[in-house]
Amino acid sequence: MAFDRLHTFLEVYRRLSMGRAAEALALTQPAVSNQISSLEQEFGFPLFVRSRSGVRPTPAADSLARDIAEHVDALGQTLAERRTRSTALSGLLHIGTPAELFSSVGPRIVGAFLGTDIRIQAHFGGRAFLRQGLEDGSFDLALMASSPPERRFGSERVGGERLLLLAHPQIRDALRGRKVDAQALQTVPFVAYNAELSLIRQYFLEAFQGTCQKAARIVVPDLRNVLAIAAELPMWTVAPDYLALPYVASGRLVEIGPALTAVNPFYLVWPKGAPRTSRTMFARRAVKDALISTGSR
Template structure:
């Protein structure tokens, strides 16, 4: 019996690391020290005979084995927690909008504890502008937005995305490192770009923030999904600026390299956006987003 309880304890710690993206957030939520969380994770990985996370300077990234384990045990552990704490049950439906890339990689795992307590979510994926218009029109209750909205909506910051300039190793080797130190925009000018849209929103922001000018590079690929942007970069089509949470697994695998290392990484704030009077269920989701430790994004 004690062994089974220990296994449940290890799995509960694993699930907090998986959903929070860091050992620090898991330690806080589990009421443990970080060394204790590290020890539990190491024990579980030893029992399974496989690593569950790739350690990075800004947090951890799940391996495919971790994704599989989370799918298998997450629902059962959440249901067990709810059964032991029935007052935590939730009711209602929240119509929530967000970017496909963030929602599929970080958002959905973060919402699982709420759905397991009885909350129902209707998710709409799309661009920030379209989602904010849907919120104004009453079609959505809450939006996770990378754009701060205008008057009529309430926006609260909940985390920051950090952008990295990455490219495939074969293109990284063509960059003159001495010129990069003196004039980075000029050193990178020959590299083709892979962008989200013709306006180069993320790339243009990176160039202006770090180099004080617009990019003069030719554009090789336009694809409106950051996951597809990363796939094109890995394949060798060009370089791009991407959120750390998307790029870090490829960096750890050596599929891409970071081309530029700014002293202060460029950030983009993400907002929880609501309108007018909110429902108790919407308030629960908003507070869950604001209070969560999102780890490295």
């Protein structure tokens, strides 16, 4: 049973479409259909229910995918890595990432490619933007704060962040002698990353077992600017440690709340399956090694 046909089966299974699988594999749709039909004839049972909107896996296909996916993916990676060792590394690599995260880890990532002819194009955006870029093939890799659950994506944890409760020194002084809790903090102005107060609510829930009911005085959808504002104006905020620690070290911001034990992971994410080029296979390994070896928490 040829590896190519099993690889094609997994692409169709993950993408729920022979057309999208054909695009990913750089094949024609009839070629993909013929490979699936050949597998079905060999097994003696149908793998997919065809419809105008795509395909639906049968229970037999679910069972087959569970049995072979890990082995087929591993073999595909091994073959790609062997090609990497014998092929010049060049071309353009597209990486999607939150802008704030790239401002911290970008130099490590770029440094991993200095010995190659690979060029890097970074694309900045939030979760929906990053997932869309992976789905439509615009990105080879993405750094995300959560691993997409869809089976067509592969992922590996490469770091994490802890949230810190930070304030301008004037806010620390204003709260001196008072218990710093959810109630006290809502009596002084604060700046937030979004109107939903996602980071602040997460911190309040773990640190104070409470929530923040007050609206932020300022909302800025860029954590770097959130920190800059809190450092210049008498306000408090919640931000990840990888961006905040330089402000703490310089004394421009001070920690005023308990340290959290929970770590929010972030992941290196890629579309499973084809195309496995020497460039993308090298990039996955290089980015992972660069982030993990430099202690990206």
